[in-house]
Amino acid sequence: MIAPACPLPLPHAERIVLGHGSGGKMSHDLIKRVFLPAFDNTALRAGDDGGVIPPMGTLRLALSTDSHVVSPLFFPGGDIGRLAVCGTVNDVAMMGAAPLYLTAGFILEEGLEVATLQRVVEGMRAAAEEASVQIIAGDTKVVQKGKADGLYITTSGVGMVMEGANVSGVNAQPGDVVILSGPVGDHGIAVLAARGDLGFEVEVSSDVAPLNRLTQAILNAAPPGMVHVLRDPTRGGLATTLNEIARQSQAAIKIEESRVAVRPAVAAACEMLGFDPLYIANEGKLIAIVARESAETVLQAMQATRYGEEAAIIGEVQASPQGRVLVKTPLGATRIVDMLAGEMLPRIC
């Protein structure tokens, strides 16, 4: 384990750096040292992207929240509004829940054009409609010019855990099969390209999409208890997300690099930039870790949905080395792939 089991005292003048928002090692370290000791509870300790509330009667609810600070506000395939709705819809869906209601908190920078806000709100409306969720409460704050960057949106969501579902990053078991819903890296490269500082042209659209129908199809396809983990590999990419699951479940995850699809344009951009696509953010992909006997059924159910057409089995869960992610390269070697260490692409979501 890289992070210490007990929080260490923090040096007096330690400061927040961009890496603390990477979703990788530094983010996890900050959570372990600052947030977990203060807010300790079962749901938070599980380390998932949302929390499942203790049952109220027969009802199990999942809650999640995400702040969105993507720059630029608009990019091929989406905008901060679509991202804010899909991000939270997906976090709730990854708890095995059907997302139902969202709230939205806006932090607006003085001077933002109202027309820009309207475009963003339209992106939210369309995504909410696609995901069949309602935005039932909101809040708007305005800060002085230079105290934000256009606008930030924090969405929170509540959903009903589907009957028989029990999915969490702690549930991966040796022998389980790892399924990935499609090619990786589209979102990160699309946003980077939209910033206009790549120095070359890339034709990539963000994959930002609501995945609740896909998770529903997965859960409906397998008998109760056969789907162990659902997780969307956002910040930090596939490699970081698999590491999170391996640590939470105290198991090893082994994948074959050749089975992880990467679009040619994304692969080319990554090669020119020296990036590994396994670390690039996605906003419309998920990993499903399922019992071996249900893998084929789940895969077919995924391939029958809009956002799972390119789903593929990419690996399996093993007993050891605990907490590690192993990647078998096309040449047959096996390398250990860790979480994202610092920050590669700030403000990608």
Place this chain on the structure above:
Amino acid sequence: MIAPACPLPLPHAERIVLGHGSGGKMSHDLIKRVFLPAFDNTALRAGDDGGVIPPMGTLRLALSTDSHVVSPLFFPGGDIGRLAVCGTVNDVAMMGAAPLYLTAGFILEEGLEVATLQRVVEGMRAAAEEASVQIIAGDTKVVQKGKADGLYITTSGVGMVMEGANVSGVNAQPGDVVILSGPVGDHGIAVLAARGDLGFEVEVSSDVAPLNRLTQAILNAAPPGMVHVLRDPTRGGLATTLNEIARQSQAAIKIEESRVAVRPAVAAACEMLGFDPLYIANEGKLIAIVARESAETVLQAMQATRYGEEAAIIGEVQASPQGRVLVKTPLGATRIVDMLAGEMLPRIC
């Protein structure tokens, strides 16, 4: 009515100004023109500070969210962390619900001292403990230096609507009695003083506090259906909140100015600044509008709780003039008091 019933086309280059975050007339206008047309649904249309979800089985849940951008981060009586927890606890409580679970989304500015974040998180922890709520999910984003102001926190909350409770800003009825839980203006003046640019000394602490035990006491004191409205007069102050209720309920609210308590230090500061305390933000006060026959019982129940000791009846609901708030001055004259028009104190919460 000031705002048009139908959204008007927006001039092309209209820009967000601080007044759009005031909680007053401009905020309502923005909601009506930009957010409501896109996200239209029953809960949102009710115009309360949160939404009550359609019942799931016998369970009625209330959801709310608030972004917090207060400057400075620490002020007498509280900090942005305590404010973020209490703000959402109170919004959920004002729906007649017992707040249970919170989520928190952090937007951190690069360069923020981790020790500062820890102090804020401790403020959140203590407030959550006091309110008996759990923070079960969170998210952290980091933006570059100069793209935020230290940190912003968006909290969302879910609570269970108490049995028999049916409170909303639309429910005020002629004959109802208006009760205020204590003196107004403490929070706004305390934050303003903490900015150090008043030019004189003021000894005022923010009233920021979780009010869920107070709302519980109110709802338990009266027979089902007798408590019509609960609302905390935050941004825009008592005058703006009463105007919201008057408009939502299509009734008039008449209060006696002499019955609205204002601490001497707050009154003095307002006089020097030319502010009307009726427009100054509170973060630990509420208005209860109850059927006349339950008013005395509710008042006594409020006075028996920690944050309701200074509760007082300040006025009543009348049939007309619809949507208006009338204030009887100490000299016996009656003036119409409107919502806050622009922005008086930016970034107060």
